[in-house]
Every structure is written in structure tokens, then in C-alpha cells.
Amino acid sequence: MHGDLTYVSAYRIDPASGLLTALGQQETGGRNPAHLAVDPSNRFLVVANHSSGTVATLRLLDDGRLGPLADLLSLPGEPGPHRTEQPGAKPHHVPFSPDGRFVVVPDNGLDRIFTLSLDTESGKLSYGPVPSIATREFAGPRHLAFHPHLPYTYTIDELRSTVTCYHWDAGRGALRALQVLAGTEPTATGDSRGAEIAVSPDGRFVYASNRGGAGDTSPGGPEPDTIGVFKVSAKTGLLRPVGWTSTGGIRPRFFCLSPDGRKLYAANERSHTIVTYDVDAVSGGLRPTGHVVHTGSPACVLFLRRDS
Known part of the structure; x- marks a missing residue:
């Protein structure tokens, strides 16, 4: 597209x-x-x-x-x-x-x-x-x-x-x-726009990204944006906030989980990076691995199965 x-x-x-x-x-x-x-x-x-x-x-x-x-x-x-x-x-x-x-x-x-x-x-x-x-x-x-x-x-x-x-x-x-x-943490008081949402492969957590500012015409930043982590109730499907993690950049228009759910990749459109996180199997929390790909305005990340 x-x-x-x-x-x-x-x-x-x-x-x-x-x-x-x-x-x-x-x-x-x-x-x-x-x-x-x-x-x-x-x-x-x-x-x-x-x-x-x-x-x-x-x-x-x-x-x-x-x-x-x-x-x-x-x-x-x-x-x-x-x-x-x-x-x-x-x-x-x-x-x-x-x-x-x-x-x-x-x-x-x-x-x-x-x-x-x-x-x-x-x-x-x-x-x-x-x-x-x-x-x-x-x-x-x-x-x-x-x-x-x-x-x-x-x-x-x-x-x-x-x-x-x-x-x-x-x-x-x-x-x-x-x-x-x-979708934002309770102390977030400024303008924000939601961007992407995903459910972990095991169905235990939901992730949602937030972009600071009032839409695409605002520059975003200077502070990095966030991804929120939410625990899913297996009985009701309802969510409980777990925490928020910086995306290490500006405007996470997209993010995705690896097929096994062990990694998360945040695509920061405005700061031109894809930041990798380890996903905690117990809490669903995110920890930066330190691996960052620098690329032009990433808007989507897809995985290809080798046997497909």
C-alpha cells in the first residue's frame, strides 16, 4: 500500500x-x-x-x-x-x-x-x-x-x-x-493518539501504543511514546492495566509481536527506528534488548514463515 x-x-x-x-x-x-x-x-x-x-x-x-x-x-x-x-x-x-x-x-x-x-x-x-x-x-x-x-x-x-x-x-x-x-498511563496529561493494538499469542495480554501530540500535524515528543500492557481476564475478557513502557522513540504508529510472543518490535515512525523488546512470559512486561534498527519512517512490520 x-x-x-x-x-x-x-x-x-x-x-x-x-x-x-x-x-x-x-x-x-x-x-x-x-x-x-x-x-x-x-x-x-x-x-x-x-x-x-x-x-x-x-x-x-x-x-x-x-x-x-x-x-x-x-x-x-x-x-x-x-x-x-x-x-x-x-x-x-x-x-x-x-x-x-x-x-x-x-x-x-x-x-x-x-x-x-x-x-x-x-x-x-x-x-x-x-x-x-x-x-x-x-x-x-x-x-x-x-x-x-x-x-x-x-x-x-x-x-x-x-x-x-x-x-x-x-x-x-x-x-x-x-x-x-x-490506553495511556494515569499521569499522562497531554494530548495523545492511539495507534496499534495486539493480543499475545497465548491470549493472556493486550498491548496498545500511544503517540503523543494532537494528530499527525503536531511534531510529537520530545519525550518518547509508550506501549501499554494489559492483563486479560480468562473468565470475562476484561482488561487490567499492568504498566507502560517507553518505545524509545516518537510516534509508534505500529508494533508487532513475534510469532512465538517472546519479542515485541515497536516501529517509531517519526524517529525512524524499530526497537526490540523481550516479553516477560509471566507478567507480560517489556524489556528493551538494546537492538535498534534505523530505517525510514517504519509503518508496518510483517513476519514471513520460511515454510510458507
């Missing part, structure tokens, strides 16, 4: 070296494709056109290239109350539900979360049995993460820097809010 542009690109991965070869580009029917996901049948790519308020699908061709636009769905609703950040629909994430039946779309412009169905023959999108739910006003839901084996999902709410816990009805594709709590 290419932020603020109108297309996505496909690449072939060399299995021996991991190096990429460009296969071409395809228009998404909108502007600022912020997130994309491959459907479980490996037939279509789903794209969130953040600035134009649409969700697009493109067919995946047998050689790895992208086919032309298969569908383009506009998300309806009233904009949220923020005068500049919520002018209209702004989908930012298009993950599939764990069983692959639904695409769940947080929209931080409408303060809503949509549930869509994908026809894997035609690529057409439609609304699920419960098309959407409203979040707390001014929340700005940005990303969500499903629990690996319990019926819960968690959102990072960008504008309020909050974390919301939902019950997930997999049969109906329905969300029901259970809890809202601050």
Missing part, C-alpha cells in the same frame, strides 16, 4: 533470500489505502481507502499480480464531532474475523465499527447481519485485535487514546462493548 496515493503494489518473495521483485500496481478506487488483507481463500485483497471512506476488493491472480477492482463499498453514517479529524468515513483497518466469515472495519471518522461479508466468487462486499455498531462518541476506533481463543476483540481508539473490549458473536458477526479504559 502507498499512503496518500491511490494504488497498491504486489511483489514476489524470493524464498531463499527474502528479497522482493515488483509485480505491478493496481488502482484501489480511492485515496490513501491505509490497510489491506488477503482473504482466507487467497482469492481477493481487501483494502481500506482511508481518505475516501471506502473499502475495495481486488482479485489475486495466479501469478501473484493484482487484478482490477472487483468491488468498492462506501461506508455510510454521520461524521463524529471532531472538526478536523472526522470529516466523514475513514476506515483504517480491514482484518478478517478468526473464522474468515467477516471483515470487521473500524471507522475512525464515523465512530462506528462495520461488519462486512465477502463473496469469494465475485469479490462483492455486503453488510453482515449486524451491519455496524456505534462506539463512544469521539473515540475514533482505529485498529482491532481478536483474542486467539475466547469470544472477545479489542480496539485501539485513536482520538481518545482508549482501549475498548467487546464481546464477539461469531455466528452473527456482532460486537457488544464491555469495557473502555485509558
